[in-house]
Amino acid sequence: MLNQQTIDKLHMLKLMGMAQAFTDQLNQPDMDRLSFAERFGLIVESQWTWKEDNRMSRYLKNAKLKQNACVEDIDFKTHRGLDQSVIMKLVSCDWIKRHQNVIISGPTGVGKTYLACALTNKACREGYRALYIRAPKFAYQMALARGDGSYGKTIAQLSKAQILVIDDLGLAPMTDPERRDLLEVIEERHGHASTIVTSQLPVENWHEQIGDPTVADAILDRLVHNAHKINLKGGSLRKKYADLTPKDKL
Numbered sequence: 001m002l003n004q005q006t007i008d009k010l011h012m013l014k015l016m017g018m019a020q021a022f023t024d025q026l027n028q029p030d031m032d033r034l035s036f037a038e039r040f041g042l043i044v045e046s047q048w049t050w051k052e053d054n055r056m057s058r059y060l061k062n063a064k065l066k067q068n069a070c071v072e073d074i075d076f077k078t079h080r081g082l083d084q085s086v087i088m089k090l091v092s093c094d095w096i097k098r099h100q101n102v103i104i105s106g107p108t109g110v111g112k113t114y115l116a117c118a119l120t121n122k123a124c125r126e127g128y129r130a131l132y133i134r135a136p137k138f139a140y141q142m143a144l145a146r147g148d149g150s151y152g153k154t155i156a157q158l159s160k161a162q163i164l165v166i167d168d169l170g171l172a173p174m175t176d177p178e179r180r181d182l183l184e185v186i187e188e189r190h191g192h193a194s195t196i197v198t199s200q201l202p203v204e205n206w207h208e209q210i211g212d213p214t215v216a217d218a219i220l221d222r223l224v225h226n227a228h229k230i231n232l233k234g235g236s237l238r239k240k241y242a243d244l245t246p247k248d249k250l
Helices: 002-012 016-026 029-033 036-063 084-091 112-125 135-148 151-160 176-189 203-210 213-223
Strands: 101-105 130-134 163-167 194-199 227-231
Touching: 002 016, 016 036, 036 112, 036 130, 084 112, 084 227, 101 112, 112 130, 112 163, 112 194, 130 135, 135 151, 135 163, 135 176, 151 176, 176 194, 176 213, 203 213
Parallel strands: 101 194, 101 227, 130 163, 163 194
Antiparallel strands: none
């Protein structure tokens, strides 16, 4: 009875990992051979693992990644200009600590979104908060925020993410509000957070697509100069992987 009360209290304290570990120990008679300190250490370790697993799951859920991508599943065999040494360097997440950016360009279907999501997935697993958004939705949300009075709150939310993924930037020429919104977000993030941008356009064509030369200069200065650039090449991989299961892709 006393043991059950202890378990109930652990649940009330939301110490689920400890509760499960204590229950497991009660069901394992050989645990009596361990000292109190050893058993307690195992219980604390279980709570730590439970807390870390829940944090990782929460970060991945909040990131809203488009694809369930992992760096362990990246395809380096297909020739598309992907340098494995560069990816391994990014996997360390040191670029996030340094508040650097990643720019992934290349034609449609070559794996830009997957790579961006894979790097972000790894960052979430390492304890970084992230947010994924497609460029067209970004423009829509900013316009909506401007209209309903939540512009400042939206900017703050986008600035708070340690990694912001803007997918498919430059699908169409930007309007004046769109480029100024992008500059506002990039400016707020510059120097204290990292941004991943994917685009079908090579970086040298971004200036023309953004439009206004002054705003374009400001965006590129803050986004490109401290970025790791990955330029993917080749044809679409969607056809190649059309008949494979999701875990086999890329």
